[in-house]
Amino acid sequence: MDFSISRWILALLMSLLWILCHIHVTSSEIITANAVVRHNFANKNDTYRMLWSAKVRAAPFCVMECARDIECASALYNKVTKICQGHSVTLGNPAVAFDEPNTQYFLKPFGEHYIGDSCATTTDCWTINTECRQGLCSCLPGYSFSPKTQECKVCDQYDNQNFMAIENHFLSKSNVEEFSPVTVEECIQLCVNRTDYLCVTFEFWLSDSCALQNVTVLDLPHKWFEDKNLAFNISHYQRDCA
Template sequence: MAPVDTSLLSTTIILLVIIIRIFQVYSEITTGVAKRRTNLDDKISDFRMLWEFNRKGTPLCIGECSRDERCASVFYNKMTGHCQGHSITFGDPLAITDSPNYRYYLRPHGENYIGDSCLDSNECVTVNSECRTGICQCIPGYSFSPKTHECKECTNYGNDYWEIMDHYISKKNMETFDGLTLQECFNLCNSRTDYTCVSLEYGRATQVCYLANITVLQYPERWYHDSVQTFVIAYYQRDCE
């Protein structure tokens, strides 16, 4: 019986492992688990970041996102293994930061999802969403729910907010605070215990914070667009948990 060439066998095994690995990556990216957006190569953002890990290999990073119902997309650095999960979609490469070796991948529900680029509201597929300022966003009054992938009226609220510039609900605030940063205003809304704070307005010039337990859905007649920026104010709708 002829002796077995162990070096050839080892090489064959190594090649087989590499082929299997390539197939795993290809299948992860092309069969519905995730889709790469090449226009966001070498880009990254920390907006709406859920978590970050070090994971060696694209499938492992995508797998982390697939196991989190809130996760819509990931940035993955192919050199360092840095994996960053997000609850929204990114579409515009000019709106995020340059960072070499990052690749961006979407889960199936991330297409035309909250945060994605759009030209009109027909492109935004999330329930109760619209195209506003070139981005798919929730219709004012509806909160973004990362868990159920829709815009809706919440029963439980999270700690994040969507901004609607130059809009406000007139004279329906529960509390007013002077001299705060926007983050301090968010923190106050999140920590209210005597009522559920679901929206707020913030004066960017005055640093005045207005907290409310209602949304525009309850008082559409008091919803105003400050088109000439008289008050330099923005409305913030609180996300669902």
């Protein structure tokens, strides 16, 4: 091959590499066939259900990081800091997020109408065993969120960190152990650290009381009640699938 031609090919390849490494897309562009831009979290950030964070060169690389992770449903990318965040849910409530300029939000195709996405009625929620609860798509009571299979189901194994809350509901007379005073975070650790039984749900009420349970609503549907008068400020927590 002629030396001048080979140098020209090398220069062309280097130029293409530079373009790939420095490309920046606008918030109205589709990044790849595997993710689209969502505008509801533009210039916003939220750490809810964050799987990981990594520093990458540009938005397309952030999308690729999320694509590699089967549990990743969406990603936030800051064009200035270059930080990419992967999330196991769709972030559907920007009202609870904090402001972060230069941030873009990307969603995998299955993230549409997924867990965490905003909704008006249950028909807006397309994931199996879900309902629209307080304006967000959530697992039905008794079913656990499984990021690996993208569904709500009865678990074979349980996660050691994440729980999904159902506010103002409780299982009557189903407590195995009770603790007070504790925080929600301490209650989670008490649940996942049980060794003499499998803690799959817990309830937290009056801001400092924790009750661990080894059953779900599916086991005892006749004991499932709503705290209609909000007398106890109680929430029922269902453990995620591993």
